[in-house]
Amino acid sequence: MLQALGKKYNTDKSHPSHSFQGKTYCDTYDRYFRDIRHEVKCVVEIGVLGGSSIKMWEEYFPNAVIYGIDIDDRAKVYESERIKIIIGDQNDADFLLKIKNEIGNIDILIDDGSHINRHIIHTYSVLKDNVKKFYIVEDLACSYESNNLHDIRKLWQGQDLNDENDDLKNYRHEIVDWFTKEIELIDGKDTKWNAIHFHNWIMMFEKL
Numbered sequence: 001m002l003q004a005l006g007k008k009y010n011t012d013k014s015h016p017s018h019s020f021q022g023k024t025y026c027d028t029y030d031r032y033f034r035d036i037r038h039e040v041k042c043v044v045e046i047g048v049l050g051g052s053s054i055k056m057w058e059e060y061f062p063n064a065v066i067y068g069i070d071i072d073d074r075a076k077v078y079e080s081e082r083i084k085i086i087i088g089d090q091n092d093a094d095f096l097l098k099i100k101n102e103i104g105n106i107d108i109l110i111d112d113g114s115h116i117n118r119h120i121i122h123t124y125s126v127l128k129d130n131v132k133k134f135y136i137v138e139d140l141a142c143s144y145e146s147n148n149l150h151d152i153r154k155l156w157q158g159q160d161l162n163d164e165n166d167d168l169k170n171y172r173h174e175i176v177d178w179f180t181k182e183i184e185l186i187d188g189k190d191t192k193w194n195a196i197h198f199h200n201w202i203m204m205f206e207k208l
């Protein structure tokens, strides 16, 4: 079902470009979300310009408020009765604290924002305690580069609004070190997560 909605709203989460062995991101998410989709009350997606994915989530989770976070204020146009847009930089500590307090409990968070490892890890460190079911990081192909192979500032709309003093470089060891730390926490039973799922270009923390 989610795959059909992804196609309806034309998010790349349903595109063959974002698939592996015939399964798109939507196929993967549907497997985890279909049994809980009526219970989900709050979904947060970081990175929403284009509006495709938040409209898909709005229809898929009929009882949820969908928060879209984006650095680009043009995203404001996607607000509706159940879609709330908050404009800010996911690497800004004050902004992260503001949304942490404003949003409260989150069932599912999807980080599809800057795709910069430092930003991903910073955002997680502030928002993880709010997340009750799934914390997801998308498009890890960007994270796995060992250096800045192309100019990530121009890769997609909104990306050029990041701090001009931030080199936006991704070093693979940053994300791998973070994964290793989180896996060690699970091994040591010292985390709230029951599982960490790795899929092609997606990782998901799950609280059962």
Ligand SMILES: C[S@@+](CC[C@H](N)C(=O)[O-])C[C@H]1O[C@@H](n2cnc3c(N)ncnc32)[C@H](O)[C@@H]1O
Pocket: 011, 012, 013, 045, 046, 047, 048, 049, 050, 051, 052, 053, 054, 069, 070, 071, 072, 088, 089, 090, 091, 112, 113, 114, 119, 156, 157, 158, 159, 162
């Ligand atoms: C890949 S697009 C999101 C696509 C959307 N989720 C979808 O599937 O239709 C990435 C988004 O991240 C936003 N972005 C880039 N840097 C950001 C930052 N530091 N904080 C918040 N959003 C950021 C961009 O403005 C852009 O809208």
